[in-house]
Amino acid sequence: xxxxxxxxxxxxxxxxxxxxxxxxxxxxxxxHSIIVTSLEHHVWQELEQEIVCSLKRLxxxxxxxxxxxxxxxxxxxxxxxxxxxxxxxxxxxxLNIDIVSKDNVFDELLQNELNTxxxxxxxQFCRKNHFQxxxxxxxxxxxxxxxxxxxxxxxxxxxxSKLAKAIGFTLLKQTDTITPAYYCATVVRDIxxxxxxxxxxxxxxxxxxxxxxxxxxxxxxxxxxxxxVFSSAGDILSISPAILNNLKLxxxxxxxxxxxxIIPGHFYNDVLWGLALQSQGGLFENYRIRIRLPHDDSLSxxxxxxxxxxxxxxxxxxxxxxxxxxxxxxxxxxxxxxxEARVHNITRNYVPQLVEQKARExxxxxxxxxxxxxxxxxxxxxxxxxxxxxxxxxxxxxxxIHTLNMILGRITKAVRQHAGIIDKFMxxxxxxxxxxxxxxxxxxxxxxxxSYDFNNLRMRAGKDLLLLRIGIHWGKVVIGNIGSSDRLDxxxxxxxxxxxARLEKNCCPGAILISETxxxxxxxxxxxxxxxxxxxxxxxxxxxxKQAVRYVQTTSQTLLHDIFTTHHAKG
Numbered sequence: 183x184x185x186x187x188x189x190x191x192x193x194x195x196x197x198x199x200x201x202x203x204x205x206x207x208x209x210x211x212x213x214h215s216i217i218v219t220s221l222e223h224h225v226w227q228e229l230e231q232e233i234v235c236s237l238k239r240l241x242x243x244x245x246x247x248x249x250x251x252x253x254x255x256x257x258x259x260x261x262x263x264x265x266x267x268x269x270x271x272x273x274x275x276x277l278n279i280d281i282v283s284k285d286n287v288f289d290e291l292l293q294n295e296l297n298t299x300x301x302x303x304x305x306q307f308c309r310k311n312h313f314q315x316x317x318x319x320x321x322x323x324x325x326x327x328x329x330x331x332x333x334x335x336x337x338x339x340x341x342x343s344k345l346a347k348a349i350g351f352t353l354l355k356q357t358d359t360i361t362p363a364y365y366c367a368t369v370v371r372d373i374x375x376x377x378x379x380x381x382x383x384x385x386x387x388x389x390x391x392x393x394x395x396x397x398x399x400x401x402x403x404x405x406x407x408x409x410x411v412f413s414s415a416g417d418i419l420s421i422s423p424a425i426l427n428n429l430k431l432x433x434x435x436x437x438x439x440x441x442x443x444i445i446p447g448h449f450y451n452d453v454l455w456g457l458a459l460q461s462q463g464g465l466f467e468n469y470r471i472r473i474r475l476p477h478d479d480s481l482s483x484x485x486x487x488x489x490x491x492x493x494x495x496x497x498x499x500x501x502x503x504x505x506x507x508x509x510x511x512x513x514x515x516x517x518x519x520x521x522e523a524r525v526h527n528i529t530r531n532y533v534p535q536l537v538e539q540k541a542r543e544x545x546x547x548x549x550x551x552x553x554x555x556x557x558x559x560x561x562x563x564x565x566x567x568x569x570x571x572x573x574x575x576x577x578x579x580x581x582x583i584h585t586l587n588m589i590l591g592r593i594t595k596a597v598r599q600h601a602g603i604i605d606k607f608m609x610x611x612x613x614x615x616x617x618x619x620x621x622x623x624x625x626x627x628x629x630x631x632x633s634y635d636f637n638n639l640r641m642r643a644g645k646d647l648l649l650l651r652i653g654i655h656w657g658k659v660v661i662g663n664i665g666s667s668d669r670l671d672x673x674x675x676x677x678x679x680x681x682x683a684r685l686e687k688n689c690c691p692g693a694i695l696i697s698e699t700x701x702x703x704x705x706x707x708x709x710x711x712x713x714x715x716x717x718x719x720x721x722x723x724x725x726x727x728k729q730a731v732r733y734v735q736t737t738s739q740t741l742l743h744d745i746f747t748t749h750h751a752k753g
Contacts (some may be wrong), residue, residue: 305505
């Protein structure tokens with residue numbers, strides 16, 4: 183398949199008068215369109231902004247998460263089908279063969295293309311041949327979204343019927359009157375049946391004890407829970423048939439003996455003679471054990487167990503299967519969920535913020551893996567000038583780690599204060615990402631404010647100054663999985679990242695150096711306390727042409743342009 187250069191994901195109606203450079207961060211109005219040609223591009227943030235507005239108009243804002251999930255499935259299905267047809271057409275055009283009748287060969291070719299290039303080449307083919315999915319948000323009372331898509335994708339344009347019915351949305355289809363080769367699907371809400379005021383008209387019912395018991399019993403039976411009663415010595419006194427059935431054991435009293443033998447020993451130590459003895463009343467909750475099926479040791483079931491110690495010293499336990507797919511379940515740890523929460527509290531600060539944030543978004547959209555994506559970001563690099571020599575000279579006089587963590591902590595605070603994300607720490611260097619370019623500059627100025635205060639204290643104490651250098655660039659990046667299946671980083675790569683790193687290395691200590699590209703995208707900022715130097719040019723390592731750059735500072739600082747440009751000229 184022919185290879186094409188990468189292209190933007192979202193196109194804003196040219197009549198809007200919006201600069202193309204600002205497309206990614208543009209907050210779309212209801213009469214503008216989002217044009218989707220790739221799932222690897224970051225379309226969901228813009229889409230969610232529009233859904234928020236539509237749901238407010240429909241008077242059901244609390245349905246945001248479920249509506250985003252509903253539309254995510256719909257749009258994903260349509261785009262994948264569009265890519266499949268586009269790839270088929272590209273193969274037939276390039277090779278002049280009929281690939282339709284060779285499904286196995288075609289599926290293998292398509293998977294190889296996606297594994298090797300992602301959807302970049304297919305997306306380019308779609309753009310060249312005007313295959314696209316167009317999302318608009320009409321101001322009609324009952325309309326959530328209008329979706330135009332190629333006719334060949336119509337079989338994939340459907341809503342999750344159960345979810346759609348539950349939250350009151352319906353999909354209406356019709357042929358596009360302007361473009362006959364396209365279909366139009368409109369998602370509407372049945373306001374008469376799902377009006378929020380009608381839902382809130384009644385009052386919640388307080389269950390009486392007998393009614394509550396009946397409902398608990400109904401839930402117990404529906405969810406296929408099971409009960410096992412143990413003696414204080416660990417023998418099974420009674421058991422629910424459902425548990426034996428789940429473990430593919432014969433439904434008979436003798437199977438309890440088999441189950442006793444395959445329950446892991448740590449369960450007895452941790453629960454029967456541990457948790458059930460520690461708490462008041464012998465109560466314990468959310469202990470997990472994995473039991474391997476006696477007739478197939480390669481398969482196992484993970485159970486979640488809660489219970490209590492009876493006054494006669496027997497232990498009554500409630501067993502629930504952890505209902506996840508086998509691939510995900512076998513990686514879940516056993517033991518107390520409380521202990522797992524403690525482990526998470528220890529390890530979560532070691533997980534990159536970008537990964538955790540994106541993982542939560544993926545789960546919210548019904549996914550289970552981090553996918554590559556393209557988007558526009560401001561990339562900020564910050565490091566401590568001369569830190570290596572500082573370590574050599576001061577290692578015996580003060581805690582280098584304490585000093586470094588104090589500085590990095592203040593950098594992190596400033597980044598988060600301005601809606602940025604820490605991508606990684608590299609020794610004394612920090613890499614941060616910002617979806618809104620002007621906030622990268624505000625964060626950089628805040629970092630230098632902290633640096634000034636910090637170094638003022640060091641100067642009074644007669645210690646070496648630790649000046650920071652910051653470089654920032656703006657543009658299109660790729661965020662993706664780097665590494666192997668055993669060890670992955672989900673991180674940002676591309677020329678924008680490399681350029682930002684080069685700017686930081688060429689920045690004078692105590693200053694902020696930005697690209698002209700970032701300046702142009704943020705020149706409209708209404709921040710009178712910020713001033714930019716005149717542009718000048720630097721030869722950056724790995725770059726063919728000199729790069730236009732500027733210094734950034736606050737109006738309270740002495741004009742740095744002459745000092746720094748003179749420094750670079752001498753360099």
